[in-house]
Amino acid sequence: xxxxxxxxxxxGNTFSYFTDSWSELKKVKWPSxxxxxxxxxxxxxxxxxxxxxxxxLDLGISELLRLVFK
Numbered sequence: 001x002x003x004x005x006x007x008x009x010x011x012g013n014t015f016s017y018f019t020d021s022w023s024e025l026k027k028v029k030w031p032s033x034x035x036x037x038x039x040x041x042x043x044x045x046x047x048x049x050x051x052x053x054x055x056x057l058d059l060g061i062s063e064l065l066r067l068v069f070k
Contacts, residue, residue: 031039
């Protein structure tokens with residue numbers, strides 16, 4: 001098989017991949033604006049809570065280590 005034939009076959013597989021991917025994306029049920037907004041708020045709230053939790057935990061451990069090594 002020549003070099004050009006192998007290149008053509010390789011690009012054919014690439015185009016086939018993107019064609020198949022596009023057809024699969026058409027099957028996806030995309031969320032509405034209202035659903036997307038509520039999901040985003042849930043994620044932001046959860047991230048804020050986890051951030052606060054680890055901040056308080058870090059402060060506690062730092063204070064404990066400061067007392068131990070004082």
